[in-house]
Each structure stands twice: as structure tokens, then as C-alpha cells.
Amino acid sequence: MKVKVAKKGKAFVEVVLEDVNASIANALRRVMLSEVPCLSIEDVTFLENTSSLYDEIIAHRLGLVPIRTDLKLFNFRDKCACGGAGCASCTLKLTLEKEGPCTVYSHDMKPEDPKLKPQEGIPILRLGNGQKIAIEAEAILGTGKTNAKWQSAIVSYKYRDGEGAKAKGDNRSFILRIEGNGALKPEEIFTKACEILEAKATEMASLL
Ligand SMILES: [Zn+2]
Structure with a gap:
């Protein structure tokens, strides 16, 4: 070939x-x-959410945001030496904290490793006056076979x-x-x- x-x-x-x-x-x-694997958000912890959207809707939207992936840095979580508990070799942690009025975008998420940025400019939700959101998320490797968010x-x-x-x-x-x-x-x-x-x-x- x-x-x-x-x-x-x-x-x-x-x-x-x-x-x-x-x-x-x-x-x-x-x-x-x-x-072909890539990173996507799999677990989301809501520390605060006074927006008009349910936690589940926001978590689903975050899962669909593409995240820059370096395949040399990560293992699949279920095959990692940590035994699936989650460590720096299989998990990328991200945080998101915003207060309205504003639109929350994908790039407002801050990854632990600044090189592995979420794709810019994807709107996630609108926050009204005084509404707040504070989130901790974990992105892991997966494949499109499991869920289209990893395609x-x-x-x-x-x-x-x-x-x-x-x-x-x-x-x-x-x-x-x-x-x-x-x-x-x-x-x-x-x-x-x-x-x-x-x-x-x-x-x-x-x-x-
Ligand atoms: Zn691990």
C-alpha cells in the first residue's frame, strides 16, 4: 500500500x-x-449549580466537548496501574467556575495540564444575574465504539x-x-x- x-x-x-x-x-x-482513543469527560462533580439547567444536562453537554489529547500521556483507566481508581496516568482533571450574567463556554474549563485544552468557543449554558456554577470534571480515554463522545x-x-x-x-x-x-x-x-x-x-x- x-x-x-x-x-x-x-x-x-x-x-x-x-x-x-x-x-x-x-x-x-x-x-x-x-x-482510535481520545479524551472525553466521563465524571462530573457539581459543587454548586444555581443555573436553570439540571446537573445531568450540563454533564451531558460537557461530555461532548472535544479535549486535546496526547495519547503518549494516558492509559485506558480500566487497564491502568491504579486499577481503575483514577490517577494522573489515566485521568485529566478539569475545573469550571463561573458567575452570571454570562455565557459559559467550553474554554472556561481549566484543565490540570494547560496543554490539554478543551475545544474553544462551544457554548454550554447561560447564567442569569447572580447564578453560579462550580464543577470538577474528570476526562478519560475511550473509543467511539463505547460512546460517540469518544469519536x-x-x-x-x-x-x-x-x-x-x-x-x-x-x-x-x-x-x-x-x-x-x-x-x-x-x-x-x-x-x-x-x-x-x-x-x-x-x-x-x-x-x-
Ligand atoms: Zn490510573
Whole structure:
């Protein structure tokens, strides 16, 4: 398989895959959607909430905010040496404290590690005069297979020379488009998916 970057933007990358069949292109797409991990908020503790929204609604909205992830820094919590209790190797702590009148945005959350920022500019809720919110949240690694909040990209692929190429039998070249949500760079998502797919193939070979 040959891989070439065809187009690159801030949040997307288009990769040309040559000399492969559709099942490999599709396997990569599916691994990127459901098995490449990223951080998302899983537990939220409300110290104060005098807003007009229930705790559950706010916690759900916070869970959907993409958080910049460094895969080298974190383990899955259930596979971590802490035994699932939560430690710095599997958990990113964030805090949020605001008083109205104002709009609370995703970037108002302060992560323990300033490099691992939540995506900017996503409105969470409005606080009226004197209303307050104080929250402690924990983000952990997960995959899109468990919950869509851990899906870090939208991925599609097409025949490089259009559907006509498929009809002519020239169907070994594809364009894969990866649009990231900000948790990981699109090229990181692609590289990680290749690693995961390779590990799966090696495991399969050893079982046969
Ligand atoms: Zn841990």
C-alpha cells in the first residue's frame, strides 16, 4: 500500500491510498471512527449549580466537548496501574467556575495540564444575574465504539478516479478524507488507526 497526502487543512487531511482494495480502505475508516482513543469527560462533580439547567444536562453537554489529547500521556483507566481508581496516568482533571450574567463556554474549563485544552468557543449554558456554577470534571480515554463522545473524526473514502474506475476494474486507488474534531490531529488519527489495524492483523496471524 502506498500513502500520499493529497490535501491538508487545519482540521482535515485527504490521503491517497494506492495499491489496496476497498476492504483495507474501509477497515481503516472503521478503525478511525470506533477504535482510535481520545479524551472525553466521563465524571462530573457539581459543587454548586444555581443555573436553570439540571446537573445531568450540563454533564451531558460537557461530555461532548472535544479535549486535546496526547495519547503518549494516558492509559485506558480500566487497564491502568491504579486499577481503575483514577490517577494522573489515566485521568485529566478539569475545573469550571463561573458567575452570571454570562455565557459559559467550553474554554472556561481549566484543565490540570494547560496543554490539554478543551475545544474553544462551544457554548454550554447561560447564567442569569447572580447564578453560579462550580464543577470538577474528570476526562478519560475511550473509543467511539463505547460512546460517540469518544469519536475523534468523521472519515469517508471514495474511488480516486470516480465510480467509473470501479466499473473499469481500476479500483485499487482511493481518497480517504479525515476530519478531526480537535482532540487529535487528522494525521495522528490516521497513524494510530494504521497501528491498531496492524496489531489486529498480527494477532489474527498468530491465532491462525
Ligand atoms: Zn490510573
